[in-house]
Amino acid sequence: MKFTNGYWMNRPEYDVESPMETYDARQDEKKLIAFAPFKRVLTRGDQLNLGATTMTFTSPVENVIGVKLEHFDSENHGPSFKVNNLDPDVAIQIDDNTASLTSGQLKVSLPLRTDFDLKFTVDGKLITESAQKAQGVIFNHDTKVSYMREQLSMGIDEKIYGLGERFGNFVKNGQSIDIWNQDCGTGSEQAYKNIPFYISSNGYGVFVDEPQRVSFEVGSENVDRVQFSTEGQSLQYYVIYGPTPKEVLHRYTQLTGAINLPPxxxxxxxxxxxxxxxxxxxxxxxxxxxxxxxxxxxxxxxxxxxxxxxxxxxxxxxxxxxxxxxxxxxxxxxxxxxxxxxxxxxxIAQKSSLFVEAKEKGYLIKRQNGDVWQWDLWQAGNGFVDFxxxxxxxxxxxxxxxxxxxxxxxxxxxxxxxxxxxxxxxxxxxxxxxxxxxxxxxxxxxxxxxxxxxxxxxxxxxxxxxxxxxxxxxxxxxxxxxxxxxxxxxxxxxxxxxxxxxxxxxxxxxxxxxxxxxxxxxxxxxxxxxxxxxxxxxxxxxxxxxxxxxxxxxxxxxxxxxxxxxxxxxxxxxxxxxxxxxxxxGNPLMRPMFLEFSEDPNVFDNSTQYMFGSQLLVAPIFNESGRGHYYLPGGKWTSLLDGKVYSVPLAGQWVDEEYDELSLPVLVRENTILIRNEKADHASYDYTKDVDIHLYQLSDGKVTTKVVDLHGDDVATVTAKRKASKISVNTTGISGSVNVYVHSDNNITSARLVDGVAEIDL
Known part of the structure; x- marks a missing residue:
């Protein structure tokens, strides 16, 4: 949702008020509470006929800072997202010039009695900020609807990702996105899965804790800021510091709920x-x-x-x-x-035998007059279960x-x-x-x-x-x-x-x-x-x-x-x-290249390939000619399907190759221990018995991997150590008939695991 007419003016239907200074601040146990009026207060007369935003800062998870902006004190009728509070230690400081709250490495600071600013820093380095006139209390005098707005700065070359399942450009810069679930198909700007959380290439994320519609303007209204707004008199969000994207996701799931492991x-x-x-x-x-x-x-x-x-x-x-x-x-x-x-x-369709039962017991969503809310979309006379x-x-x-x-x-x-x-x-x-x-x-x-x-x-x-x-x-x-x-x-x-x-x-x-x-x-x-x-x-x-x-x-x-x-x-x-x-x-199994190689700018825009776990790269073929076009970060990569080795310079390289219809690029990262069982006929079996151990392009040194059981618990360990042309393998928890295969350059050497040990000369 856009409120401005260019950089200087507002659209005619909107009145926008913004905090112009932080007037004062106080500590309430582990909270920092600040009062920010809509103009500079220079005289006592400036304290009259003036609105303000109350800002409350908290930290439910270390390296996560919550910000609640409130104009009027209004009741929340819910529902609300569940947010976990792990109660970390925080440091709150207030003096004549500045108020701040620090959680872990992340610090939010506000200058007092001067031009408004809200900075999020790590070790003195700015990661994002809400500058003067970024926040807004907005009133549409045509519709009589109020909104709250925040704008957080973006750095040069900073890229924004996430916001749920979005079928357009992978990098969200320049996009207008409404967090509003819709039955939409996969070829439009709408989405079935809208998540008011974004992650930045600069090592932090932002979660907007509002279940209703949240409108994001990602460098699309103010081109140097991510704006988010919602209807009402309050707005709550959390800034989540990584510094890696994996750590950002870890803390986000600590905050909003763990990822459960499917069977x-x-x-x-x-x-x-x-x-x-x-x-x-x-x-x-x-x-x-x-x-x-x-x-x-x-x-x-x-x-x-x-x-x-x-x-x-x-x-x-x-x-x-x-x-x-x-x-x-x-x-x-x-x-x-x-x-x-x-x-x-x-x-539940009206023709269903369940409809009458649900209606009589009050189990369906109703209209204001008490009737069941129905329509004919999808099934005739549909009602909705009221959860x-x-x-x-x-x-x-x-x-x-x-x-x-x-x-x-x-x-x-x-x-x-x-x-x-x-x-x-x-x-x-x-x-x-x-x-x-x-x-x-x-x-x-x-x-x-x-x-x-x-x-x-x-x-x-x-x-x-x-x-x-x-x-x-x-x-x-x-x-x-x-x-x-x-x-x-x-x-x-x-x-x-x-x-x-x-x-x-x-x-x-x-x-x-x-x-x-x-x-x-x-x-x-x-x-x-x-x-x-x-x-x-x-x-x-x-x-x-x-x-x-x-x-x-x-x-x-x-x-x-x-x-x-x-x-x-x-x-x-x-x-x-x-x-x-x-x-x-709190990380995905299928990983955008950016998640695994966050230091490589060549992967920041890449959304046609992915890492399958941390060690396998997959690049699907999207054309009938069989042309594969994909990027390999620096290092040695081995084709899982035909054994071809790619020695890639540190700067990375793009690969163009043709693949028949029984093949595609599936590459194994160097220094990988890959446990396999090529006799499996179902997905669920004992992953520690009668397996093959594949070692890919090991450097000198030690590599270790774990193996889980069907409960997801670590039950076995495989360690491979290379010194010059000799590799030793030691295992615990691995049983049965086990072969070890060493993939070194374009050669494969094998040995039998005996009593959990194998020695291989290259």
């Missing part, structure tokens, strides 16, 4: 019925058996919308005409070693638990974005404008916790489309409705990387694209997207009106699917260890 089986291949295709028990079993006949391991089968009767979504009951014995069907699928996911959303009502939550969960006890393993939690704000009344009196974005958290939390109650905490996983702050605790999320073309494949990755830089750990997308045309997806696109999908944290075939089984495309598609499913399963000792460690620290 290992969820990392395997998911196969969907697709959306509007015809399917029954025989169709489902034919597809599952077809995967086995083609020797393609399958971990999860997903039933999309039509497991229920049309016009009745979500009635949360099987369509008995198509599935007369759902318990028997689920047992047959489980006996094939496959988990089951079913689709749902939080809307602000604890009884409604328990009722909804009881329906899900019936399905879980029947044999369903998890749910695809679709929708949650189109939550009304006009003529709306929530059970707990929540402000509809604040509830709109927040609703998805309540919805996905209810479903996740229902699974947790029945299956246990380590088995809980959803496949969610919408998200807000805190949703990282309820994984996994997927990218939404993309098109079956290469541009949309690229857009999906760009949106995913932006989302993963916003405090989330795991992400997926519809392999092949969701919206099918008459000839979509093409076999070529299907194969390229399969490679990308199986080198993502979670991997699901899904579409609209086309079955996604590989034999429907061509024989090479079958070979391609098998190759990359096998590859992912073989990598699970590495991937699940990386996933567990990343989630614990």
């Amino acid at each position: 290992a089986w969820s990392f395997g291949l998911w196969l969907s019925t697709s959306f509007t295709t015809d399917y029954s028990e025989s169709t489902v079993l034919k597809f599952i058996d077809g995967m086995k006949e083609h020797h393609i391991p399958l971990d999860v089968f997903h039933f999309d919308c039509f497991w229920q009767k049309g016009f009745e979504w979500c009635t949360l009951a099987w369509d008995k005409e198509m599935f007369p014995d759902p318990v028997g069907l689920l047992e047959k699928i489980h006996n094939r070693g496959v988990k089951v996911c079913v689709w749902l959303n939080p809307y 602000t009502n604890p009884d409604a939550v328990a009722w909804y969960q009881s329906k899900l638990k019936e399905l879980l006890n029947m044999g369903v393993d998890c749910f695809k939690t679709d929708f949650g974005e189109r939550i009304p704000v006009d003529d709306v009344k929530f059970f707990d009196g929540s402000n509809p404008k604040q509830e709109h974005n927040y609703y998805t958290l309540q919805y996905n939390k209810a479903v996740y916790e229902a699974i947790k109650d029945v299956k246990g905490s380590e088995e809980a996983v959803v496949f969610a489309r919408s998200a807000t702050v805190g949703s990282q605790s309820y994984p996994v999320h997927w990218g939404g409705d993309c098109l079956s073309n290469y541009n949309s494949m690229r857009d999906s990755l760009r949106g995913g990387l932006s989302f993963l830089l916003s405090g989330f750990g795991f992400w997926s997308h519809d392999i092949g694209g969701f919206e099918d045309g008459a000839d979509r997806p093409t076999p070529d696109l299907y194969k390229r997207w399969t490679q990308f999908g199986l080198l993502s944290s979670h991997s699901r075939y899904h579409g609209s009106n086309v079955y996604r089984v590989p034999w429907n495309f061509d024989e090479e598609a079958v070979a391609n699917t098998k190759r990359f499913v096998d590859l992912k399963l073989s990598l699970m000792p590495y991937l699940y260890t990386q996933a567990a460690h990343s989630a614990h620290y």
